Structures are given as C-alpha cells and as structure tokens.
Amino acid sequence: MRLLTLLLALLATAPALANPFPAGDPKIGKTLHDKSCVSCHASMVGGDGSALYSRLERKVKTPQQLLARIRTCNANAGANWFPEEEIHVAAYLNQQYYHFK
Numbered sequence: 001m002r003l004l005t006l007l008l009a010l011l012a013t014a015p016a017l018a019n020p021f022p023a024g025d026p027k028i029g030k031t032l033h034d035k036s037c038v039s040c041h042a043s044m045v046g047g048d049g050s051a052l053y054s055r056l057e058r059k060v061k062t063p064q065q066l067l068a069r070i071r072t073c074n075a076n077a078g079a080n081w082f083p084e085e086e087i088h089v090a091a092y093l094n095q096q097y098y099h100f101k
C-alpha cells in the first residue's frame, strides 16, 4: 500500500518535473506571442501562423532550439522582450505545440 502511494505521488509530480520551462507562465507567454509574433508568421504560412510550429518539417527539435529561435525572432521582431518574457513564450509554445519533456 505504501509503495502504491509512492508510485501515485511520483506520477503526480512527473509532468511538473518534465516541464523544460518551469519558470515560464504560458498564459503570459500567449499574450506576448499573440501581440508580437503572429502577423509575420501568418503572412508566411497563412491562418494564424501556428502552422509554422506544427508543420512536419518544423526546424525546432529541442527546448534549447526553441529558446534560441524565440530569441532570434524576438530580435527580428523588435519586441524587446526580457529573458523572463522569452521563457514565458517558450512555455506557451511548448505547452501548445512542441510538447518537449
């Protein structure tokens, strides 16, 4: 019985441990993202631009690459985000599209 409790506790904490961006708040990230990032991506792939993140041949393969790409696009977009804000956006894009553990 104790073992079962332990296993259940482990299962319950696993998703939190697996999150590569624990300091990020996806809700804040979505607001930032929708304000600065959608129009350019949408002009590239149509719709709301999110096809860029979910297409089969997408470029980003790891959490590190995701953050690096966000930094590059942040600079290109002139959004002037702070590093914490980049993490919020990474948390949002990961939760919504990339699902890195």
Ligand code: HEC
Binding pocket: 033, 036, 037, 038, 040, 041, 052, 053, 057, 058, 059, 060, 066, 069, 070, 073, 074, 075, 076, 077, 079, 089, 093
């Ligand atoms: C001026 C246009 C432009 C703006 C603004 C822009 N991006 Fe991008 N984004 C691109 C281009 C170009 C690519 C690369 C597409 C490719 O490699 O095929 C890209 C790719 C990406 C990818 C990788 C997609 C993949 O292949 O997995 C992410 C993540 C991303 N952008 C995030 C952002 C974020 C976050 C912002 C808001 C700060 C943003 N972008 C704003 C042009 C832009």
